[in-house]
Amino acid sequence: MIGRSALFKRPTSLAGPPDKPTDRGLAFMIRPMPWLLALLALLFGSLLSAPATAQEPATTASGDPAAIVQKFGGKQSYDETEAVISELAGTGDPAVARPLRALRDGDLYWREGDQAVFIATRDGDEYDLLDPMTGETAGTAPRGEMEKVRVKNSIRNAVTLALGSLTLRSDNPAQRLRAAQTLFSEADPEMIAPLTEAIAAEEDPAVKTAMAEARASAILASDAPEAEKAEEARILAARGDREALAMLSRFADSAQTPEARSAALSAIAQVENNIAFWNQAQNVWYGLSLGSVLLLAAIGLAITFGVMGVINMAHGEMVMLGAYTTFVVQEFIRTNVPGLFEWSLAIALPLAFLVSGLVGLVMERGLIRFLYGRPLETLLATFGVSLILQQAVRTIFGPTNREVGNPDWMSGAFEVGLMQVTWNRLWIIVFAIIVFVALLAVLNKTSLGLQMRAVTQNRRMASAMGIRTPWVDAMTFALGSGIAGIAGVALSQIDNVSPNLGQGYIIDSFMVVVFGGVGNLWGTLVGAMTLGVVNKFLEPFAGAVLGKIVVLVLIILFIQKRPRGLFAQKGRFVDA
Amino acid sequence: MTSSLTWLRNLAAAATIGSTMATSAMAQTPSGEPIKVGILHSLSGTMAISETTLKDAMLMLIEEQNKKGGVLGRPLEAVVVDPASDWPLFAEKARELISQDEVAAVFGCWTSVSRKSVLPVFKELNSILFYPVQYEGEESERNVFYTGAAPNQQAIPAVDYLMDEGVERWVLEGTDYVYPRTTNKILEQYLKDKGVAAEDIIVNYTPFGFSDWQTEVAKIKEFGSTGKKTAVVSTINGDANVPFYKELANQGIEATDIPVVAFSVGEEELAGIDTGPLVGHLAAWNYFQSVDTPENEDFIAKWHEFTGNDERVTNDPMEAHYIGFNMWVKAVEKAGTTDADAVIDALPGIEQANLTGGTSVMLPNHHITKPVLIGEINDEGQFDVVSETDDLVPGDAWSDFLPESKKLKADWVELKCGNYDTEAGKCLGETAAAQ
Numbered sequence A: 001m002i003g004r005s006a007l008f009k010r011p012t013s014l015a016g017p018p019d020k021p022t023d024r025g026l027a028f029m030i031r032p033m034p035w036l037l038a039l040l041a042l043l044f045g046s047l048l049s050a051p052a053t054a055q056e057p058a059t060t061a062s063g064d065p066a067a068i069v070q071k072f073g074g075k076q077s078y079d080e081t082e083a084v085i086s087e088l089a090g091t092g093d094p095a096v097a098r099p100l101r102a103l104r105d106g107d108l109y110w111r112e113g114d115q116a117v118f119i120a121t122r123d124g125d126e127y128d129l130l131d132p133m134t135g136e137t138a139g140t141a142p143r144g145e146m147e148k149v150r151v152k153n154s155i156r157n158a159v160t161l162a163l164g165s166l167t168l169r170s171d172n173p174a175q176r177l178r179a180a181q182t183l184f185s186e187a188d189p190e191m192i193a194p195l196t197e198a199i200a201a202e203e204d205p206a207v208k209t210a211m212a213e214a215r216a217s218a219i220l221a222s223d224a225p226e227a228e229k230a231e232e233a234r235i236l237a238a239r240g241d242r243e244a245l246a247m248l249s250r251f252a253d254s255a256q257t258p259e260a261r262s263a264a265l266s267a268i269a270q271v272e273n274n275i276a277f278w279n280q281a282q283n284v285w286y287g288l289s290l291g292s293v294l295l296l297a298a299i300g301l302a303i304t305f306g307v308m309g310v311i312n313m314a315h316g317e318m319v320m321l322g323a324y325t326t327f328v329v330q331e332f333i334r335t336n337v338p339g340l341f342e343w344s345l346a347i348a349l350p351l352a353f354l355v356s357g358l359v360g361l362v363m364e365r366g367l368i369r370f371l372y373g374r375p376l377e378t379l380l381a382t383f384g385v386s387l388i389l390q391q392a393v394r395t396i397f398g399p400t401n402r403e404v405g406n407p408d409w410m411s412g413a414f415e416v417g418l419m420q421v422t423w424n425r426l427w428i429i430v431f432a433i434i435v436f437v438a439l440l441a442v443l444n445k446t447s448l449g450l451q452m453r454a455v456t457q458n459r460r461m462a463s464a465m466g467i468r469t470p471w472v473d474a475m476t477f478a479l480g481s482g483i484a485g486i487a488g489v490a491l492s493q494i495d496n497v498s499p500n501l502g503q504g505y506i507i508d509s510f511m512v513v514v515f516g517g518v519g520n521l522w523g524t525l526v527g528a529m530t531l532g533v534v535n536k537f538l539e540p541f542a543g544a545v546l547g548k549i550v551v552l553v554l555i556i557l558f559i560q561k562r563p564r565g566l567f568a569q570k571g572r573f574v575d576a
Numbered sequence B: 001m002t003s004s005l006t007w008l009r010n011l012a013a014a015a016t017i018g019s020t021m022a023t024s025a026m027a028q029t030p031s032g033e034p035i036k037v038g039i040l041h042s043l044s045g046t047m048a049i050s051e052t053t054l055k056d057a058m059l060m061l062i063e064e065q066n067k068k069g070g071v072l073g074r075p076l077e078a079v080v081v082d083p084a085s086d087w088p089l090f091a092e093k094a095r096e097l098i099s100q101d102e103v104a105a106v107f108g109c110w111t112s113v114s115r116k117s118v119l120p121v122f123k124e125l126n127s128i129l130f131y132p133v134q135y136e137g138e139e140s141e142r143n144v145f146y147t148g149a150a151p152n153q154q155a156i157p158a159v160d161y162l163m164d165e166g167v168e169r170w171v172l173e174g175t176d177y178v179y180p181r182t183t184n185k186i187l188e189q190y191l192k193d194k195g196v197a198a199e200d201i202i203v204n205y206t207p208f209g210f211s212d213w214q215t216e217v218a219k220i221k222e223f224g225s226t227g228k229k230t231a232v233v234s235t236i237n238g239d240a241n242v243p244f245y246k247e248l249a250n251q252g253i254e255a256t257d258i259p260v261v262a263f264s265v266g267e268e269e270l271a272g273i274d275t276g277p278l279v280g281h282l283a284a285w286n287y288f289q290s291v292d293t294p295e296n297e298d299f300i301a302k303w304h305e306f307t308g309n310d311e312r313v314t315n316d317p318m319e320a321h322y323i324g325f326n327m328w329v330k331a332v333e334k335a336g337t338t339d340a341d342a343v344i345d346a347l348p349g350i351e352q353a354n355l356t357g358g359t360s361v362m363l364p365n366h367h368i369t370k371p372v373l374i375g376e377i378n379d380e381g382q383f384d385v386v387s388e389t390d391d392l393v394p395g396d397a398w399s400d401f402l403p404e405s406k407k408l409k410a411d412w413v414e415l416k417c418g419n420y421d422t423e424a425g426k427c428l429g430e431t432a433a434a435q
Helices: A023-029 A034-055 A065-072 A078-090 A094-104 A153-169 A173-186 A189-201 A205-220 A226-239 A242-254 A258-307 A315-336 A338-366 A375-397 A423-445 A447-457 A459-464 A469-491 A503-516 A521-561 B002-028 B048-067 B087-100 B112-125 B155-164 B178-193 B214-226 B238-250 B294-307 B316-335 B340-346 B429-434
Strands: A108-111 A117-123 A126-130 A137-142 A146-148 A413-416 A419-422 B035-040 B076-081 B105-108 B129-131 B144-146 B169-175 B201-206 B230-235 B260-262 B282-285 B351-353 B359-361 B373-377 B383-388 B408-411 B417-421
Touching: A065 A078, A065 A094, A065 A117, A078 A094, A078 A153, A094 A108, A094 A117, A094 A153, A117 A137, A153 A173, A153 A189, A173 A189, A173 A205, A189 A205, A205 A226, A205 A242, A226 A242, A226 A258, A242 A258, A242 B214, A258 A315, A258 A419, A258 A423, A258 A447, A258 A469, A258 A503, A258 A521, A258 B214, A315 A338, A315 A375, A315 A469, A315 A503, A338 A375, A338 A469, A419 A423, A423 A447, A423 A469, A423 A521, A423 B238, A447 A459, A447 A469, A459 A469, A503 A521, A521 B201, A521 B214, B035 B048, B035 B087, B048 B076, B048 B105, B048 B238, B048 B294, B048 B316, B076 B087, B087 B105, B087 B112, B105 B316, B112 B129, B112 B144, B112 B178, B129 B316, B144 B316, B155 B178, B155 B230, B155 B260, B155 B282, B155 B373, B169 B178, B169 B214, B178 B201, B178 B230, B201 B214, B214 B230, B214 B238, B238 B260, B282 B383, B294 B316, B316 B340, B316 B351
Parallel strands: B035 B076, B035 B105, B105 B129, B129 B144, B169 B201, B169 B230, B230 B260, B260 B282
Antiparallel strands: A108 A117, A108 A146, A117 A126, A126 A137, A413 A419, B282 B373, B351 B359, B373 B383, B408 B417
């Protein structure tokens, strides 16, 4: 967000100090004097083109990539830009990949004085310039002087396509793989010959497979004999994804001979089976992922509501406070120790636990302890607290969303078969399980856990045994709130960090705890995962809106049948 | 010696400044009983995220106008109320503004349901509402002036642009409420009229504040993998957008594969996201902060000065308030009174320079003319304009692409009717509007 003003090319101040004319000020003052402008441009041009020409190779004949790249300079329409791209691609010189890639990434600029083209990266108020062909440094330029070569999606696609044919023989296997993938979706019969050559020279097995698939798609789109196409259909069937399916169905529709058609149809059946299998796998994965989010949101509530029986409507706000703690930690790290950014979440975790836990402690001591045994009053009072917390955060941090960044290890995805597994979801599942296990250990292995269970099971007896029950109540509530804060750190990675964050989870959390069985952590785990998976299996058929309604209705029916949830607590203390 | 000299010089300087200020103030300071202007935007609750900015923008505009000498020589006074994102409370607060505070006009509302909730109040008490947000159309009321975009000023040109870019398959993805549903109904009909087959369109809705987008995004990816160029037209509302875009980025869907064009995502919404992975996704609005005109530069500078924060962004509904407020000022000056009937009659035909270099006009149907800009998200959280309509597009209250509203016409100057049936040749009036 540095320097919004870069967007405004017009100078903001008309009167710069007269003895120190900035370039922007100068350009403005001479606007009414075109002849001066021309003279100046000439001067600038000759001054600036001197180093540029020194770097260029001696040949400047047409077809020289370095000369063509310079055509990106000056204001031009998108069509003109596209024409230059195809001209560059036409040279067949792998060296044009550098300027083309820069163009796609929006790093290609031209200088206002002489329309010379550079790869520029911003450095404060200046641009560091690189020669577009060689990548050598070419000095710096003030921000006002450089204009971006305008790109839009169709330009980026044109570049990707041009790069695809150029980088098929690149030294970098990742680039070759990308090229093969581009060519696969493009299915251009003209690429069959270059692909065949590339396959023969290829050593990396993964890239080779991708190239063979690209060749197969190109052959299916060509006028090749049907027997050959049927042969290639097998390669596509082995690939087994939706794109392959679309190509195979087109082949099946156009096939003339019965052999070709049956080959196509059997390939289609194979692909469809494959897709159906992975669809189910994906639903399960999405379900577990949603379940882990529900688990995280609900697990704190399983303590405060499940164990203590407090209907805490401000539970969602504890989650929100955790998310805002993450934001504050990240802001601090960004401005003071940027090197620690990858660790920001780990640093935020204990802090979020402390912040939310402390707020929980204050709530319990200041409000809830007066209301034990009066659920309605507790509900209203905690609802009031939730509104107060929301508005407090809104006043401090503003009503808009705050940006919480994903560290690198939480961004992106990898593929398992046809399934996309995103890193942030994977880590959240892992994290939810760790939190669950840790909480279980606290409840079962520590003396605090023992006291907590003792107090919830039989308060008077526990008190008689010398346990300070009010202190245990306060600690239990603080623990539940602190866990909610930890959940907030995780949820900040996938959701809005706004004052409304908590509201979205409060209903779901109660649903999970009630469904799983009040007072039982395992019930919360099973409840969360069940609801997640059921929701995700319903969503593709029923849609998101109806899916949610169906789940709610199912829960209501279930509670009618088993009022104590999945894992009901048994024993004589239940009704105490 | 030197010190006393400087002191003397300072005093002289202060005196000159003082006197110039006094003279300019003499000519400018509005006097008399202040004219009250109501601001009806949620400052708490779910919609505070969007509406708080508009309250600030209105306060700035009113302050600017007072510096310029107020209206009719009288100062303006802002009356701010907080309807707290609670639709019935909107109606109560509107009533309070009009009957207790006796405001001359109200600027406010964001969601369509809040507008629908205050409508009866404005009709009953005969006051004026300026509504600054893009909406689903199918409405024209005597007491309301719509300075946001109607569907033909946002949705249709955006779809036209994508068609030019070669898109053949369409996902209409929206939040489940009236604006997305109506807009998608119009778009679906429009696409079918343009020859898009029914199997190339899917319409999908998600609840408010939806955050688990995995299945939806996978569905979009699947729909787009048939080899035909696919695009998503998103009417997803505010809060659900951030997780939606995050999921798109995580699943590796780039704008070059499946572009998303959004109608509710502006600079303000992008402030909460790292826009790096979103570069190239689109939005259609009538204004972008990045538009390079002197008026806009001036407006942004004033906004930064007013808020004391150089990073506060400007957005489309703010520009709508800018246009609406200035139109109201001109209409009051023209009518010579703040009386609602006189101002309502004076407003159609009023012209006001917008911030993108054109001149918007208030039309007899109480909508305005606006340019339509298509912008691609860049890595600074701003939009690069990639397409712009040649002329300003007049807002159309009743869509031409819905059979039941095609024949309707709104004209408060000649016909004095918001839903004139051109086939039957009569005004449908209240009864039809209520249905």
